[in-house]
Amino acid sequence: MHALKQIHRVLQPRGVLGDLRPDRYPDPGQPHPHLPSVRWASGGREIPAGVLEKAPENLRRHRTATLELQRAIGEGLFVLESTEAFPFRYHFRTEEIFETFLRTGWKQTTLGAPARRRLHGLRRAHPAGQIVVIEPFRLNVLKKQGGG
Amino acid sequence: MNGVRRDPEHMETRRLLGRIAFAGARVLEVGGGDGRLTRRIAGAAREVVSVDPNADAIARAERLLPAHLRRTVRFEVASGHRLHFADASFDIAVLSWSL
Numbered sequence: 001m002h003a004l005k006q007i008h009r010v011l012q013p014r015g016v017l018g019d020l021r022p023d024r025y026p027d028p029g030q031p032h033p034h035l036p037s038v039r040w041a042s043g044g045r046e047i048p049a050g051v052l053e054k055a056p057e058n059l060r061r062h063r064t065a066t067l068e069l070q071r072a073i074g075e076g077l078f079v080l081e082s083t084e085a086f087p088f089r090y091h092f093r094t095e096e097i098f099e100t101f102l103r104t105g106w107k108q109t110t111l112g113a114p115a116r117r118r119l120h121g122l123r124r125a126h127p128a129g130q131i132v133v134i135e136p137f138r139l140n141v142l143k144k145q146g147g148g
Numbered sequence: 149m150n151g152v153r154r155d156p157e158h159m160e161t162r163r164l165l166g167r168i169a170f171a172g173a174r175v176l177e178v179g180g181g182d183g184r185l186t187r188r189i190a191g192a193a194r195e196v197v198s199v200d201p202n203a204d205a206i207a208r209a210e211r212l213l214p215a216h217l218r219r220t221v222r223f224e225v226a227s228g229h230r231l232h233f234a235d236a237s238f239d240i241a242v243l244s245w246s247l
Contacts, residue, residue: 002229003178003227003228003229003243003246003247004247006228006229006230006231007176007178007228007231007241007243009231009235010176010231010233010234010235010236010237010238010241011236011238011239011240011241012236012237012238012239013236015236015238015239015240015241016168016169016239016240016241017240017241017242017243018164018167018168018240018241018242018243019243019247020160020164020185020242020243020244020245021243021245021246021247022245065247068247069247082167084163084167086159086160086163087159088154088155088159088160089155089156089157089159090152090153090154090155091152091153091156092151092152093151093152094151097149097150097151097152100149101149101152104149105149137159137160139160139163139164139167141167141168
């Protein structure tokens with residue numbers, strides 16, 4: 001909430017805020033998060049292998065972010081002008097690069113054993129391909145309300 | 149990292165530039181990281197100030213910034229929780245995966 005108050009302060013009256021982030025909890029009350037899907041892309045097809053699991057602290061952070069945005073709107077700092085979900089795609093040239101990225105870039109993320117096995121199987125069946133991860137994403141556009 | 153492409157389809161940029169009028173705007177990007185999105189939006193704005201608390205990411209963003217954007221873009225190590233900028237000094241703020 002503090003960051004949103006800071007942004008409210010530095011924005012011009014009627015200034016615009018774009019909030020871009022993974023669409024884990026579009027509704028903070030929903031029981032299950034939207035998780036990134038992992039696919040094997042080969043020959044113009046994308047075959048699902050499973051989803052990436054996120055650590056509880058990651059899920060809590062995303063739920064809190066949605067709640068904070070709702071609070072800022074409720075307190076009259078911003079008004080929501082538009083909201084749009086879209087897929088954000090990562091392309092990994094090899095499985096090794098994907099594994100390295102999982103270890104170093106996505107520290108609160110794991111690929112479960114069944115999805116990993118399926119991915120190996122898909123690579124063996126269709127060697128010419130790459131991994132695509134599709135992260136559900138959202139852009140919220142808000143307009144500053146009030147002075148300051 | 150080599151071998152990883154993030155949003156090569158520009159889905160994120162297309163939506164952002166399609167929903168918000170960047171022309172002539174002074175933009176604050178919070179959580180800009182290594183400047184991936186900064187470089188994509190900078191050409192549409194008058195000025196972009198991109199902040200991130202990670203000094204290594206900011207150093208990488210500065211290295212990766214093309215020469216033709218150096219007059220438009222400034223990177224700073226800073227947190228969105230402590231912005232030192234003047235009141236009402238930006239037209240647009242972008243929370244880049246940072247709320």
